[in-house]
Amino acid sequence: MTPSARIQAAIDLLDAITAAARDSGAAADTIIAKYFGQRRYAGSKDRRAVRELVYAAIRMLGERPESGRAAMLALAEGDAEMRALFDGSAHAPAAIGADEKAAVRGVAPAWIVKKLLASGIAAEELPALIDRAPLDIRINRLKPAPAPIEGAQEITAVDGAWRLPSGTNVEALEAFREGALEVQDAGSQIVATAAEASAGQRVVDLCAGAGGKTLALAAAMGNQGVLLATDTDRARLSRLTPRAERAGATIIETRLLNPGREMEALEDWADSADCVLVDAPCSGTGTWRRNPEARWRLTPDRIARLVRVQSEVMTVAAALVKPGGTLVYIVCSLLDEEGAGQVSAFLAANAGWTIDTLALPAGRPHGPGVRLTPAHDATDGFFVARLRRAC
Numbered sequence: 001m002t003p004s005a006r007i008q009a010a011i012d013l014l015d016a017i018t019a020a021a022r023d024s025g026a027a028a029d030t031i032i033a034k035y036f037g038q039r040r041y042a043g044s045k046d047r048r049a050v051r052e053l054v055y056a057a058i059r060m061l062g063e064r065p066e067s068g069r070a071a072m073l074a075l076a077e078g079d080a081e082m083r084a085l086f087d088g089s090a091h092a093p094a095a096i097g098a099d100e101k102a103a104v105r106g107v108a109p110a111w112i113v114k115k116l117l118a119s120g121i122a123a124e125e126l127p128a129l130i131d132r133a134p135l136d137i138r139i140n141r142l143k144p145a146p147a148p149i150e151g152a153q154e155i156t157a158v159d160g161a162w163r164l165p166s167g168t169n170v171e172a173l174e175a176f177r178e179g180a181l182e183v184q185d186a187g188s189q190i191v192a193t194a195a196e197a198s199a200g201q202r203v204v205d206l207c208a209g210a211g212g213k214t215l216a217l218a219a220a221m222g223n224q225g226v227l228l229a230t231d232t233d234r235a236r237l238s239r240l241t242p243r244a245e246r247a248g249a250t251i252i253e254t255r256l257l258n259p260g261r262e263m264e265a266l267e268d269w270a271d272s273a274d275c276v277l278v279d280a281p282c283s284g285t286g287t288w289r290r291n292p293e294a295r296w297r298l299t300p301d302r303i304a305r306l307v308r309v310q311s312e313v314m315t316v317a318a319a320l321v322k323p324g325g326t327l328v329y330i331v332c333s334l335l336d337e338e339g340a341g342q343v344s345a346f347l348a349a350n351a352g353w354t355i356d357t358l359a360l361p362a363g364r365p366h367g368p369g370v371r372l373t374p375a376h377d378a379t380d381g382f383f384v385a386r387l388r389r390a391c
């Protein structure tokens with residue numbers, strides 16, 4: 001592909017990605033994979049170059065752009081060489097019109113920026129929300145220690161956390177195939193430690209998804225005790241079983257829940273868990289580094305729906321905790337209505353619950369819990385709080 005044809009390919013992809021973001025369609029990665037699946041003539045260098053252009057444009061634009069062309073014009077602003085590639089030749093984008101408008105640069109849609117600022121995120125912290133994310137792994141203590149990985153840097157604050165050079169093909173490592181390591185953001189590892197899960201306990205990971213935190217809990221428990229992993233999403237939960245096998249985690253039982261009727265599948269766990277971890281579904285404002293187009297998908301309605309589900313899930317979780325046990329509430333969002341506000345509302349509505357002070361190796365106290373941010377902690381953004389049921 002010529003450099004101009006790569007720009008046109010990025011424009012076409014951005015058109016498809018913005019439409020999908022507007023209509024709750026496929027994720028950007030899926031769209032890009034499908035696009036190149038249908039264009040076998042594009043070599044690996046072309047694919048990489050186009051992908052980089054697309055993601056650079058997505059990161060640069062807070063608001064969903066009107067068109068892929070407006071997005072690429074924003075990327076080309078101040079870059080004479082790139083602007084010259086808009087030359088109207090075969091497979092190239094049309095020449096830039098005198099009064100043609102580029103999309104406006106920014107971190108996020110204005111209404112979400114307003115919410116982030118109101119949630120105490122300083123304006124200087126905002127750009128880090130869309131930086132490129134590092135590649136972190138967790139060493140799985142249930143397996144023999146893996147061989148050193150070239151270029152890996154230990155994250156000393158967190159046991160078993162390492163940061164790898166970007167682009168490391170983790171899945172090709174023997175240690176990965178043997179289950180000796182998992183890809184997991186250091187922040188995700190840190191918030192999971194708030195559960196203080198230990199050998200012999202009865203622990204529930206209520207919103208387990210594909211089990212990122214479940215596997216960390218199983219390792220913390222040294223494979224002793226009972227760990228129940230539940231979710232309402234069959235496809236996600238089904239990915240946990242092979243991961244657990246690879247990781248040698250033998251104490252995990254999985255159960256699929258019916259949304260709104262979760263307790264029907266959980267009656268035998270009522271009032272009996274030492275800890276229930278709720279990694280609640282959320283807007284993901286703390287994970288835009290990995291998934292920058294997600295900020296184009298949010299709407300006020302969607303956030304309101306998530307806030308409702310979070311509160312319902314907390315009610316389910318609370319019914320499972322034994323007297324003296326704990327409920328660990330986590331969201332990978334930096335919006336207070338999903339984090340600190342959600343926990344404060346629970347405490348106000350439920351007598352007999354108190355907040356534990358958390359001693360985590362990162363983050364800053366925020367309301368009833370602790371908040372990690374990309375700018376302050378070089379991790380994804382999280383809010384975590386640990387609530388304790390009275391004895």
Ligand SMILES: C[S@@+](CC[C@H](N)C(=O)[O-])C[C@H]1O[C@@H](n2cnc3c(N)ncnc32)[C@H](O)[C@@H]1O
Pocket residue numbers: 206207208209210211212213214230231232233236257259260262279280281282309313
């Ligand atoms: C943030 S994700 C979990 C990520 C996972 N814990 C990890 O560490 O990889 C939130 C999960 O909550 C699940 N969920 C949504 N509503 C739920 C409900 N009512 N009960 C249990 N899980 C629910 C979603 O399907 C999703 O997998």
